[in-house]
Amino acid sequence: MAKKKISIGKTLVYLFLICWSVTTIYPIFWVIENSFKAKDKILANSFVLPFGDLFTLANYRKAFNNLNIFQAYKSSIFISTTVSLAVILLAGMAAYALSRYRFIGSGIINSLVVAAMMFPVFATIIPVFSMEYKWGIANTSSWFLTMLSVILPQVAGNLSFAIVVLMGYIKGLPIELEEAAYMEGCNAFQIYFKVILPLTKPSFATVAIFSFLWSYNDLFTQMFFMRTPDKYAITMLLNQLTSKEGTNYGLMAAAVTLVVVPVIIVYCFLQKYIIKGMTAGAVKG
Amino acid sequence: MGASIYRNKKPAFVFLIPAFAFMVVFLYYPFFKNIINSFMEIKQLGSSGTGLNTPWYANYVEMFHDEYVWVSLRNTLIMMVVTLVGQVGIAIILALMVDNISRGKQFFKTVFFFPIVISATALGLLFNLLFLYDKGMINQILEMLGKTELTDWKAEGIALFTMMLPVMWQYVGFYFVILITGLNNISDELYEAAEIDGATTWQKVRYISIPLLHNVICTCSVLAVTGALKVFDLPWTMFPKGMPLKSTFLTGTYMYYQTMETKNVDYGSALAVLIVVLGIVLSKVVNAIFKEKDY
Secondary structure, eight states, rough: OOOHHHHHHHHHHHHHHHHHHHHHHHHHHHHHHHHBBHHHHHHTSSSSSOOGBBBHHHHHHHHHHHHHHHHHHHHHHHHHHHHHHHHHHHHHHHHHHHOOOOOHHHHHHHHHHHHTTTOHOOOOHHHHHHHHHHHTSSSSHHHHHHHHHHHHHHHHHHHHHHHHHHHHHTTTTTTTHHHHHTTOOHHHHHHHHIIHHHTTHHHHHHHHHHHHHHHHHHHHHHHHHOOOOOEEEEHHHHHHHHSTTOOHHHHHHHHHHHHHHHHHHHHHHHHHHHHHHHHHHHHHO | OOOOOGGGOHHHHHHHHHHHHHHHHIHHHHHHHHHHTTTTTTOTTOOOEEEEEEEETTHHHHHHHHHHHHHHHHHHHHHHHIIIIIIIIIHHHHHHHHHTTTTOOHHHHHHHHHHHHHHHHHHOOOOHTOTTTOOOHHHHHHHTTTTOSOOTTTTTTHHHHHHHHHHHHHHHHHHHHHHHHHHHHHHHHHHHHHHHOOOOOHIIIIIHHHHHTTTHHHHHHHHHHHHHHHHHHHHHEEEHGTTTTTTTTHHHHHHHIIIIIIHHHHHHHHHHHHHHHHHHHHHHHHHHHHHSOOO
């Protein structure tokens, strides 16, 4: 009797968990599936899988012809790669210095880093825009400068979190290795690049993935700095799609699919690092 | 840290200066500049102020009389309750359930976390399709269940619900992962001892898991409250410019609206200051509430 009672409880638990899983997976599946149907067929047959007559690639043809989707991918990947590389480069060095050196003011610098995580992007974006405008990098016709104007504030926004995460890891490394390298005649820079960097790789991966995804998904900064369609990144393109093609549901479904599927594929392979990276970033920030 | 390698402090500055130059130029300077801006008169984004407002605190007076500030504050507070109760609450239930099952833990973790990696903009479009008036997924399901009238999910009154549901849904998995990590840190010996004493699963959850999870729940609550202040992408994609009738503004979207749509740049700066103050005050409040209840 007791055993049966437990199994009923277990069944209910599994049922509930599966229900929540359905809410996370099915909507995305629904959109992908409908992106392969003609736009006038979607509404009538939205739950039927697109086989046989229903199947069409028209939405994708339209997406590739009408939207600058490859250009947007290029912009997005350029921005996000640069942001994550710059973040790990700068944050890694700063985290090493803050975890190993003790000097006057290191306590203050530590609290400055933590405080910087509290600044919402809303509170810095307007002055950053006018600053970059005065430097001549914001609101120009050059593709590269537009990308740069998005990259700079995004790097700054991710730095403090990255420093905190990396510090947590570097502090836990045994100092004996560094002492041994020092005895061999390495200076601080050689120690950093030859001892610390290789040992900290997993943490760097975590930080890089977090920064990349954050930057790839961020819309707010792009809305300030990207003014013309030929420079849109992915999220900006999607955002503009609603106002321009708001009733072409087939095209919208295809565009969502094109943006979401690469992320899903990457997530499947790197989920362990991604989950770690995203939660580490937020627990501290 | 007494190692002699780190006696020579010079390299430390070489390591620190690039990162700090960045933070000073792109975070600290703009942050304080923004506070000053909120007292200035700024005609256009990108230009500097033409002088102080008359009176210099004019923007803050205007805030009190601006009914949409109150609308966005009210909506943001509702959003906070939704994120607290909805996200953290559902996450606690899911985490406790997954902690007590033996099979499929990793599967549920992967699946629950999945919406977070997708951009909120893409999810905004996705939910636009789901909530479509004419044969969106939700209305079709309701029709199959026997409902005859279609629901206009973007009409006034229900719009707020339509906006907050996806925001809530997206981040449940995030708190779930933080909570399940907290649960994994609880030593198995405690559960074993309880089992020997004859505790039921429910009793183990009630007297071991939840009390020991207290600090993690506190962290999650602070994150949920401050996170609600940062929500922007999804509401702006689904309900641009506070549609319908400016009733769905949040503090973040209203700040953007004032800055970019009505070109009231200094007022936008003042609203940003309001967001910062709210964030600080509210995280202190949440901390205080949770600290008092020490088990």
